[in-house]
Amino acid sequence: MKTELLELREWPVFTDLADTQASVAEYFYYYNHKRRHSSIGYLKPYLFHQQQLDNIT
Template identity: 65%
Template sequence: MLELREGPVFTDLADAQQSVAEYVDCYNHGRVHSSLEYQTPYRTHQQLLQPTALNCPA
C-alpha cells in the first residue's frame, strides 16, 4: 500500500497500476461501510443483483 512505501512512490507504470488495483480490491472487498449496514460494497452489489432484491420473477 502507498503508506508503507519509502522513497519514490512508484517504480514504473505497472507498479502504479498494481498498487491502485490492490487498493480498489481492498476497498470493495475488505472494507465494511457503516452506510451499507457494515457490509462491503461488493457484497451489497451482489445482493442488489439477486432477482428478489430487484422484485423480478425468477
C-alpha cells in the first residue's frame, strides 16, 4: 500500500478522514479483486478464495 498508493500522492496525502477511508477501501478492492499475486499462481485473491471454498464442498 505504501509504494502503490501513498507515495504516488502529493502532500498532504489525505485531505480528511473520509478521503482516507475512501482511498483505503478503493485500494483494498484493487488489491483483492484486480491485482494478481505471484504467491497464489498469479490469481486474484478473491478468485483464489472462491476456488478454495468450492474445493471444500
